[in-house]
Amino acid sequence: MSFDPARFAVASVVDTCSVWNMLSSLRLNQAAIQAKLHFCITPVVLYECLYKPRPNITPEQKELMDRLVSNRAKGRFPVQECSLDDLLTISEGAPGKLGSGELSCIAAAYRIRNIAVMTDEKLARRYAQNNLGLSVETTPRLYGYLHYHQHLGGADHDEVIKEHERFEKRPLTQFFNQTFDDAMRCRLMVNMSGSVAKPPTPENH
């Protein structure tokens, strides 16, 4: 999958998996705030993250849930609802294949159009991108973007991965390493040619 670390959507609707991946690293999350990127979630994602009954909650899970609550109290991760019409339209091409959180994020983005779907899930991502023509972002892409634009420094790399691996049993380390390397390589190439692209704004993205 091609990746341009200079670009990332200004606004994304984030699925459950990506919410946890983003919040797993305080440094990454803080850098995303600093980069003035906007992330919203759907009521289904909020339900899955905070309210859905679960048999037991580990201290790590509780910590992530607290982080989401605290971020929301500061105005981050506002809720964007999807309509029934959009849900029915977007789910027709993938009956029984996607989870509720993924469906609701795709349906919300389908309506707004100039907002990306942020998911780290392969099938959801491909469906949104290839079948519905939506912009799709991932947590590793966000990570690469933050490095490229120096919202994160080289010294943060190990720490972000360490933080992430503490919470995630199936970590994205391989992809974080890849987007970090890509970001560094692209910066080097651009530096050699003289200029680094400015972060995109809603107008130029």
Place this chain on the structure above:
Amino acid sequence: MKIDLVLISSRLAEARRLQAVELAEAATQTGIDAGRLASLEAGQLAPSGDELLILANYYARDFRDFVDPSRPEPFKQTDILYRRFGQAFTPIDRRAIQEFLFLCEIEATLEKELGRSSTPFPFTPTGTHLKSHGDQAAQALRRQMGYSSKQIRLDIYADFRSIGLHVFRRRLANSEISGLYIEHPIAGHCILVNYEEDIYRQRFSASHEAAHAIFDSSDAASVSYQRNSSKYDRQDLKEIRANRFASCYLMPPELLPKIQHWDTALAQHWAQTLKVSTEALSYALVDAQLIDQGTAKLIRSVRVPMAEKIDPEAPEYLNATQLNRRLQLLERGLSDYYVGMCFEAHKQGLISAGRLGEALLADHKETREISILYGRSIVNEL
């Protein structure tokens, strides 16, 4: 698809009624305001996409059940079940049954998409004596499976899955119920065995419910009670037939030992050999006229120690942690077969990680824990 508000509202109300959940409870659990939920159920408002997904999740149903008139009517079978046996089921058991049906539907869909075919067992009995129909069917099925008359099969769950039955085990609060059978409009024959019973009784119950699938699918739904339950009907010929099938499938008459002088050690030995309870063994021996009632009572007076029983779906090669986790999953109705198939479907790109979690009745964290337990990966991509 056109939005039919009458269909959506009636099905939302029906889903809640079948699970015997109060409006306030549903509102608390879903985070949807009670007044709004009442309006949705009354057809005064249309739900948002998110509300429908949350409610479908809460009621353990596919959201399309509420909106798609082209799908088979999704409430009929459980409605029949609860009309006949409603008193037997608490809201917790009703939720367990709904989750079981949800798993059956996913299992049936994934089997189809993965190209896993079953070999049907079309059985036509001869004669009018119902009990002997059980005998005939057990013999015929063992023949279809290629078992010799002396062969003892441990994993009968795999046998029944191979003929297209969906078999799950799940703990029910009502311990008088040994199992139930539902003919699901999408999944077909669905068998739930009460995990509350001991392992060997569960094998018998699974076989008993398989008999209902073979003979009684036109009844749509049935519940079986343990023999010692006050609700167990000793005169019910369908139950007698199902017991006979189970007995003959697990213990073909040729396999029963012909012993002159039974003692408790022999009783334990043969129950363990045949992987059945001493109770089931005693009834099989009485039926075969190999023992009298006094000896049957002696055989029933002992049990095979729990520690010596082997669950075919929690094999001995697992370490203690894995075994514990596997047993927890089994209690939630997640068979090894089902979990393995869900991961295979995810690997092949048939279901997303989010859908995988729903199929496993698990959240993000649990899905990843299960993936580690099963040595399977969650597919991500840059």
